[in-house]
Structures are given as C-alpha cells and as structure tokens.
Amino acid sequence: MASEIPCPSVIIVGGGIAGLTSAIAMRRAGFKVTVYEKYSFSGEIGAAVAFGRQPVNYLQSLGLDLDRVKCCPCTDMQILDGRTLDLLNSHDNSSSYAFFRPDLQQEMRYLAEQVDSTGQPCRLVEFAAVSRIDPEKGIVYFEDGSQDAADLIIAADGVHSKAMDLVLGVACPAKPSDTTATRIAVPVAKLKENPFARIMASVPGRTTFSVRPGGGAYLLGYWCHGFEYFNIVLYRYGVEDVSAIAMDETRGETTREDIRVAMNQFHPDLGTVCEHLLDVLPLWRLHTRDPVSRYTRGRLVVIGDAAHAMLSVRAMPSNSLLRVIADRGIRLGSQHFGQGANSAILDAAALGTLFADMTVVSAKEISWRLRLYDQIRSPRVSATQIWSEAPVFEQKWQKIDEIKKILPETELPQDVEHLLMWLQEYDVVQDCREKLQEQIGKPGDNCATGLGKFK
Ligand SMILES: Cc1cc2nc3c(=O)[nH]c(=O)nc-3n(C[C@H](O)[C@H](O)[C@H](O)COP(=O)(O)OP(=O)(O)OC[C@H]3O[C@@H](n4cnc5c(N)ncnc54)[C@H](O)[C@@H]3O)c2cc1C
Structure with missing residues (x-):
C-alpha cells in the first residue's frame, strides 16, 4: 500500500x-497554512490599488471574483496640465484593474479561510507580532515569548521587515525616498456638482493625472469600489518640503489645510476637492530597497515589500516636456508604474507554482525549490525596481544597460509603451512551470524527486 505523503x-x-x-x-499547493499578522486583518486603509492583467488573471485563478470584490476595470488614462487643464497626453489603459483595498482584503480573507476542495482552510491569527525568525530551523518567535515552526517560512511583513538582513547576512533597511503621498477614496455621490469631479472624475474607468506646473506634485485619480468611490492621491516629490512626515517615517498625518496650500498652484477648480477631505489625512513616505540576487535562506523566503519595496510612481516629466512629447505625437505608456503590489502577487504565484505537488518534504527539497524561486524572481523584480526608480520618460532608457546585465537573454522593451506590455504580459506561472520541468528532468543532487499529488 502506498504510504501517505505528510502535508507540508x-x-x-x-x-x-x-x-x-x-x-x-x-x-x-497542498500546504497547511498559518498566517500571523501583527495587527487586525480588517485594518486595510480606505484607498485603492491598481493591478495589471497578469496579477489579476492569477488572482482569478485563485478564485477571486471581480464582481464580488467590486473591481473597476480601467479604460483610458489622461494627463492634464494641472494649471490650464489642457490635455497633454492620453492612452489606452484597459489592461489595468482598480480595487478598493478593504474590498480586496475581505475577498482574500474569504478565499483563504473558505471551506472547499481547494485545500485546507488557512489559519489566520491576528495581533501576533513575530519578533525573530530562525531560517535554518524554520521557527518563528513571537513578542510574547511563544514560538511556532513550519517546513517553510514566508516573510511578507512589509517594507520595514528585517527578514532580508537574515538572507543577506547584513543589515539592509529600506531607504526613504523623496516622494510622499496623501491618498483618500471619496464617495462619488459626494463629489457630484463639484468642479473637481468634472475634470478628474467625469468618465467611469478613466484614470487622470493632473501635473502641477513646474513639477514637484501631481494629482492622480481613479475609480474603485464598483465605481462608487473615487480614489485621489496627491504625490509630492523632490524639493517639496512635506514637514508633516520625517524622512525615516513611513506613515504620518497631514491636514486638509496643508493639502489646500499644496493645491494652490493647480487650477482653482481642482482645489475644490479639498471641501470633501477630512481635517486630518494619512500621509505616506515611499521607501525603496536595493535590488538583490536572492530572497531566500534555509527554509525562509522573503516576498513583497519586505523583499523589494519600490516606488509606485516617480517624478513626472515637466509640463513643458509633456507638451513636447504631445506635439511629437508620442504616447506615454506608464505614468503610474505602480508595481509594488503587482510584484508581490507574482511572488506568491511563483511560490504556489514551484511548491505545488511536492512528493518529498525535506529541507533539501525545499532548498532547491527556493533556489529556483530566486533564479526566476530576482532578475525581473530587480529590473522592475530599477525602472521604478527612474523618473518617468526622461531617464528610463538610460537604465537599459544596467538592466541588460541582469537580464542578458531577454528581449527588453525599447520605449515606454512597450515597457508596460513587458511588465503586464509576463506569465510567471508559465515561467515557473517550464523551469520546474527543466530541473526535474535533470540528474544531480539538486533535482526534485518527482511530481505527484498529496494524499
Ligand atoms: C500611495 C501608494 C500607492 C500605491 N499604488 C500601487 C498600485 O497602484 N499598484 C501596485 O502594485 N502597488 C502600489 N503600491 C505599493 C503597494 O501598496 C505595496 O507594494 C503592497 O501593498 C505591499 O504589500 P505587502 O503585503 O508586501 O506589505 P504590507 O501591505 O505592508 O503588509 C505587511 C503586513 O505585515 C504585517 N507585519 C509587519 N510586521 C509584522 C510582524 N513583526 N509580525 C507579524 N506581522 C507583521 C503588517 O501589519 C502588514 O499587515 C502603492 C503604494 C503606495 C504607498
């Protein structure tokens, strides 16, 4: 009688x-899953996030229901001169999908915990702060002195995680950037009759950027929560002094008055949005991490912002350059680079694919699959980080030689339009399946013992 394979x-x-x-x-993939979260699982902030087609395809393959999660498919993107409201550029944006973060979190919790045939329901434990990880033994230690162990540890504890210190053997904290963001989702019903809405929120599905003349700030607006909410983000970067948040802080607070002052150089109609803002608003300083060649050690893998925090958006071209670009008929493809959460979903997709159907659960087996994870994820993620750092349009192409060194065998996009396609059309699941098959066919001590189904 065939022996049962223990559930990892x-x-x-x-x-x-x-x-x-x-x-x-x-x-x-057949694992018994426990998630430890420092705070509550219902604490996601009331703002939106946008994903490309591949991450959305993957989430759908995990059961995500676009209607239930009130997803807003995007249609087009326009860039306005924030002072004159002239249209500087517009392009198709139908490969993006916007989500209200609390909706997404609720849906993900449902999919993690539901009882069905897709595996054992995950155990979600809140208010459990992990203070230390032993990557070789696969043990996590909690602030209250308790501990737990597993075959595999995934560190997904965000930008200020220390897990990469364990992987690299040196302290490598995230670096503060000069970009801050204030974001809020406002009910569309409230915005009606507001001049701001006529400019930024007149067409459902349309994403609009309004760029402050002279640079330093821009407003981003897009729809979420079944087109009932409009997500507004004010980005400030470079010389702009946002004194409400220190350089080493990730999250702080700003005021409606501060936003009103920042909006002074925009068209007065755009400033009318301040009427609908709260007196006190959350403020983020964006942080980044340097690209690295590995995210794993022993039984530990680090994913998401903990591994590769990157800018969601970088300096926009100046309005004068935008005009030159528009005059030459060039379409801008990727103003809102926004690859942080996109990359996190692809990390999860890679792990789910590489660890599916293991027939042996041993440290050796886990170790070679994690090495494969590094080989697959590190080059593309590093390239995405480098591109996210570069101010949009002006300098992305100066980085191409740096990226060629990381991805020598890949045909790289040569302009902004193709860059977005390069990012959005990459199928990480397919890539992992192919590389897994190649490895399984190879003799040698780092090869898998075969594919099979857990009993
Ligand atoms: C203004 C803004 C706009 C953005 N827009 C986009 C976008 O449109 N598209 C996109 O792809 N990305 C976007 N991003 C980036 C995206 O939000 C992040 O990349 C993504 O949310 C990171 O997810 P994560 O799970 O890795 O980290 P987090 O969301 O930070 O989650 C980490 C979790 O770990 C928990 N935790 C921390 N420490 C511990 C501990 N010791 N023990 C237990 N739990 C712990 C935290 O409480 C938290 O819940 C944007 C970011 C910003 C700031």
Missing part, C-alpha cells in the same frame, strides 16, 4: 497583499 506546513508572517495571496496560493 508554511508559516506566513504578515497579512497584507503579499501574505494573503501567498496564503491562498500555498493552501492550493
């Missing part, structure tokens, strides 16, 4: 987008 276990530290996506992916 995984501990996931952090219940954000990276943690919950990997939880669902790993339960489907």
Whole structure:
C-alpha cells in the first residue's frame, strides 16, 4: 500500500497583499497554512490599488471574483496640465484593474479561510507580532515569548521587515525616498456638482493625472469600489518640503489645510476637492530597497515589500516636456508604474507554482525549490525596481544597460509603451512551470524527486 505523503506546513508572517495571496496560493499547493499578522486583518486603509492583467488573471485563478470584490476595470488614462487643464497626453489603459483595498482584503480573507476542495482552510491569527525568525530551523518567535515552526517560512511583513538582513547576512533597511503621498477614496455621490469631479472624475474607468506646473506634485485619480468611490492621491516629490512626515517615517498625518496650500498652484477648480477631505489625512513616505540576487535562506523566503519595496510612481516629466512629447505625437505608456503590489502577487504565484505537488518534504527539497524561486524572481523584480526608480520618460532608457546585465537573454522593451506590455504580459506561472520541468528532468543532487499529488 502506498504510504501517505505528510502535508507540508508554511508559516506566513504578515497579512497584507503579499501574505494573503501567498496564503491562498500555498493552501492550493497542498500546504497547511498559518498566517500571523501583527495587527487586525480588517485594518486595510480606505484607498485603492491598481493591478495589471497578469496579477489579476492569477488572482482569478485563485478564485477571486471581480464582481464580488467590486473591481473597476480601467479604460483610458489622461494627463492634464494641472494649471490650464489642457490635455497633454492620453492612452489606452484597459489592461489595468482598480480595487478598493478593504474590498480586496475581505475577498482574500474569504478565499483563504473558505471551506472547499481547494485545500485546507488557512489559519489566520491576528495581533501576533513575530519578533525573530530562525531560517535554518524554520521557527518563528513571537513578542510574547511563544514560538511556532513550519517546513517553510514566508516573510511578507512589509517594507520595514528585517527578514532580508537574515538572507543577506547584513543589515539592509529600506531607504526613504523623496516622494510622499496623501491618498483618500471619496464617495462619488459626494463629489457630484463639484468642479473637481468634472475634470478628474467625469468618465467611469478613466484614470487622470493632473501635473502641477513646474513639477514637484501631481494629482492622480481613479475609480474603485464598483465605481462608487473615487480614489485621489496627491504625490509630492523632490524639493517639496512635506514637514508633516520625517524622512525615516513611513506613515504620518497631514491636514486638509496643508493639502489646500499644496493645491494652490493647480487650477482653482481642482482645489475644490479639498471641501470633501477630512481635517486630518494619512500621509505616506515611499521607501525603496536595493535590488538583490536572492530572497531566500534555509527554509525562509522573503516576498513583497519586505523583499523589494519600490516606488509606485516617480517624478513626472515637466509640463513643458509633456507638451513636447504631445506635439511629437508620442504616447506615454506608464505614468503610474505602480508595481509594488503587482510584484508581490507574482511572488506568491511563483511560490504556489514551484511548491505545488511536492512528493518529498525535506529541507533539501525545499532548498532547491527556493533556489529556483530566486533564479526566476530576482532578475525581473530587480529590473522592475530599477525602472521604478527612474523618473518617468526622461531617464528610463538610460537604465537599459544596467538592466541588460541582469537580464542578458531577454528581449527588453525599447520605449515606454512597450515597457508596460513587458511588465503586464509576463506569465510567471508559465515561467515557473517550464523551469520546474527543466530541473526535474535533470540528474544531480539538486533535482526534485518527482511530481505527484498529496494524499
Ligand atoms: C500611495 C501608494 C500607492 C500605491 N499604488 C500601487 C498600485 O497602484 N499598484 C501596485 O502594485 N502597488 C502600489 N503600491 C505599493 C503597494 O501598496 C505595496 O507594494 C503592497 O501593498 C505591499 O504589500 P505587502 O503585503 O508586501 O506589505 P504590507 O501591505 O505592508 O503588509 C505587511 C503586513 O505585515 C504585517 N507585519 C509587519 N510586521 C509584522 C510582524 N513583526 N509580525 C507579524 N506581522 C507583521 C503588517 O501589519 C502588514 O499587515 C502603492 C503604494 C503606495 C504607498
């Protein structure tokens, strides 16, 4: 009689987008999943996030229901001169999908915990702060002195995680950038009759950027929560002094008055949005991490912002350059680079694929699959980080030689339009399946012992 293969276990530290996506992916791969979250699982902030087609395809393959999650498919994107409101550029944006973060979190929790045939329901434990990880033994230690162990540990504990210190053997904290963001989702019903809405929120599905003359700030607006909410983000970067948040802080607070002052150089109609803002608003300083060649050690893998925090958007071209670009008929493809959460979902997809159907659960087996994860994820993620750092349009192409060194065998996009396609059309699941098959066919001590189904 065939012996039963023991069910492997995984501990996931952090219940954000990276943690919950990997939880669902790993339960489907046959793992017993426990997620430890420092705070509550219902604490996601009321703002939106946009994903490309491949991450959305993957989330759908995990059961995500676009209607239930009130997803807003995007249609087009326009860039306005924030002072004159002249249209500077517009292009198709139909490969993006916008989500209200609390909706997404609720859906992910549902998919993680539901009882069905896709694997054992995940155990989600809130208010459990992990203080230390032993990557070789696969043990996590909690602030209250308790501990837990698993075959695999996924650190998805966000930008200030220390897990990469364990992987690299040196302290490598995230670096503060000069970009801050204030974001809020406003009910569309409230915006009616407001001049701001006529400019930024007149066409459902349309994403609009309004660029402040002279640079330093821009407003981003797009729809979410079944077109009932409009998500507004004010980005400030470069010389702009945002004194409400220190350089080393990730999250702080600003006031409606501060936003009103920042909006002074925009067209007065855009400033009318301040009427609908709260007196006190959350403020983020964006942080980044340097590209690295590995995210794994022993039984530990680090994913999401904990591994590769990157800018969601970088300096826009000046309005004068935007005009030159428009005059030459060039379409801008990727103003809102926004690859942080996109990359986190692809990390989870890679893990779910590489760890599906293991027939042996041993440290050696886990170790070679994690090495494969590094080989697949590191070059593309590093390239995405480098591109996210570069101010849009002006300098992206100066980085191409740097990126060629990381991805020598890949045909790289040569302009902004193709860059977005390069990012959005990459199928990480297919890539992982192919590389897994290649390895399984190879003799040698780092090869898998075969594919099979858990009993
Ligand atoms: C203004 C703005 C706009 C953005 N827009 C986009 C966009 O449109 N598209 C996109 O792809 N990306 C976007 N991003 C980036 C995206 O939000 C992040 O990349 C993504 O949310 C990271 O998810 P994560 O799960 O890795 O980290 P987090 O969301 O930070 O989750 C980490 C979790 O770990 C928990 N945790 C921390 N420490 C511990 C501990 N010791 N023990 C247990 N739990 C712990 C935290 O409480 C948290 O819940 C944007 C970012 C910003 C700031």
